[in-house]
Amino acid sequence: MGVRIDIAGLRPEDIAVVPSPLAELGMALHALSEPGHHPGLQGWATGVTARLDPHLADRMCEADFLWRTTFSDLFLPSAGVPGGGALPGGTLAEELDLLDKLSDEQFVDAALEFTCALPHSLPGPGPLTDEGLRRRSLELAAARGPRQLRFTERLLADPPRTRAWLRRFLQDCDEAFFADTWDRLRPQLTADTRLKTDLLRRRGPAEALASVSPAVTLDEAAGLITVDKLGDGRTATGDGGLLLIPTSLGRPHLMVLHRHGWQPVLHYPVRSPEPAAPPTVDQLALRMTALSHPVRMRMCRHLARSEYTTGELAQVHGMTAPEISRHLGVLRRAGLIITRRRGRYVLHQLDVTVVARLGSDFLEGILR
Known part of the structure; x- marks a missing residue:
């Protein structure tokens, strides 16, 4: 399983690494709608x-399926601008202008991706011109809720009205x-784009793509990028290029735009200060066993x-x-505590960052 990008004939200069304010706004909306996906952003x-105006909060719910259950390609419009080769704008206003350059057919097809059933990896007519696809789009939307x-009916009846609504909402x-x-985020994303470039x-390309994510691999001999994901998909750069767009708010999601006729995009999370490699299953088992003992749980309350x-x-x-030393030894072998020497004293403290990666419920329990 995974998404494959055929890059046969792609030159290194055809790969662009560029931040996108519109893509990051889309991830901001996703994080607000699904805070459970992003525990590190709970404070934000x-x-x-x-502070959100109640009216704007209500409008945010009108079409949250565009960024909550799926991440609509509408947030990456530069990839679909006719002619190819367009890059994300430097400002949100510039990116909204790129969104306006999509045809009504492109806009409608991308907006209906939330149904998860209309084809978008293969060429063919869309629901604006194919009556059968139109009926199918309405059936799939009705099954969703x-x-x-209502959104799909309005979209199919009057695409310009929906486009104007979305632009005003994003503004x-x-x-x-x-x-x-x-x-606040732009300096971090800009620094990451400089590093990747x-x-x-x-x-x-091989090392640049490896730095994007361990889930991205390049077979240079075959001219194929493979992104390890649960879904399947295939696309090609063709005569165009490849876009790499970093996100801070989107961590840990790694997304691939593979819509037919659009420039392929890797929308990747920038590195966090957390360990890059996840713990092994054995390490997880060791940590969970260490934390399951009632005495060690009480010790963690103090050490946190x-x-x-x-x-x-x-x-x-x-x-x-x-007795305490034996319990500390178990916590230390599990990598859950930090130990340092101060003079003739040895001090122990819980590594809260590691514990937070195991689960916020436990962390909240010991910090309550």
Whole structure:
């Protein structure tokens, strides 16, 4: 399984690494709609939601299936601009102008991707010209829910009206919260694009793509990029290029645009300060076993807040120092505590970052 991109004949200079404010706004909307996917953004999402105008919040629900259950290709319009070779705009206004350059047929096809059943990897007519596809689009939307059906009816009846609604909505989101967020994120995304571009020029496509994600591999002999995903898909760069677009708010999602006739896009998460490689199954089992003991859970409550010596923990828990040392050894072997020496004292503290990766419920429980 996975998505394959045929890059036969693609030159390194045809690969562009560019940040996209519109793509990042789409990920912002997704993170606000699905905060459970992005536990690291809970503080940001709570702050935005608390300040959000109720009317805009209601409008955000009208078509949230475009960014909640799927990530619509409409947020990457440069890939579909007729003629190929277009790059994302430097500002949201420029990107919205690119969105306006999509034909009504392109806009409708991309907007209906949320039904997850209309073909988008193969050429053919769309629901604006094919009556059978039109009926099928309405049936699929109705199966999804009344909001999806109303949106699809309006979209098929009057595409320009829906386009105007979406543009106005995105502009209002920018004014309400995204402009400040983009100002904060842009330096990080720009730095990542410089890093990837430098790798591309100095080391070649294989290393540049490997730096995007371990899930992306390049078979240079076959001229094929494979992205390890649960879904299947296939596309080709053809006479066009390949776009790499970084996202900060979208972590951990790695997405591939593989719509027929559009430029392929890898929309990848920038590196986080967390360990790049996930723990092995054995490491996970070791950590979960270490945390399952009631004494070690109580020890974690103290170690999450401050550093403690073995003697201090023994006094707090009414146990002997050797008993505490054995429990600390289990936590240390599981990689859950940080130990450092200060003079003649050895101090222990919980590595909260590692514990947070195991589950927020446990972390909240010991920090409550």
